[in-house]
Amino acid sequence: MDAPLAFVKFPAVGVDQVLGFLKVVHHLGGRADVMYINDAVDADLGDLSHVIDAAEALGLVKFSGGDVELTPEGKRAVESPVKNFQQYLKSKLASVEPFRQLVEYVAEVKSASVEEVLEFIESLGYGEEDARKILDWAVFAQLVEIDGEEVKLA
Incomplete structure (x- = not known):
């Protein structure tokens, strides 16, 4: 049985990696063999597997x-304006770790430096x-948003 999404550690891959991957799959007709x-x-197959995990x-x-x-x-996500994808992500990531904890942290402290936020994320097991x-x-x-060197809720 799969663990609930909220308890799965989100793969540390770039947004651009996931979007690029989605575009490649879309270009290949929406379905393709991973190899x-x-x-x-x-791509390195190890990196690709993390991108697939994030997209999944x-x-x-x-x-x-x-x-x-x-x-x-x-x-x-591929065919619509980026704003629509961002709205989808906002609703989806709000319940995914470590994003849920990150939002709670920033809400609690009201404003934190980028370095403080990065240290917080690192404390959750990320390099x-x-x-x-x-x-x-x-x-x-x-x-969240970055205003100068401060991170605040968006």
Whole structure:
């Protein structure tokens, strides 16, 4: 049985990696063999698996039997304006760790420096570079915003 989404550690991959992956799958007709995608984008299979995990956790793809298929949400993410995708992410990520805890932290302290927020994310088990990727997702999804060097709720 799969763990509930809120208890799964979100893969530390870039927003651009997931969007690029979705575009490749869309270009290939919405469904493709992962090995074909791996060859087409010349990616490290380990990195690609994390990108697939992130896209799957967000409900953007289904992965089964070595094939990846865009869900209706994944297709909309590629075909709709970025603002629509950001709204989707905001609602989806609000219940996903570490984003839920990040929003709670920022709400509690009202405003924190970027470094303090990165340290908080690192305390949740992410490395320095991965913490930056998590913060990038939170900013992209408009869960938080960066104003100068301060992080606040969006």
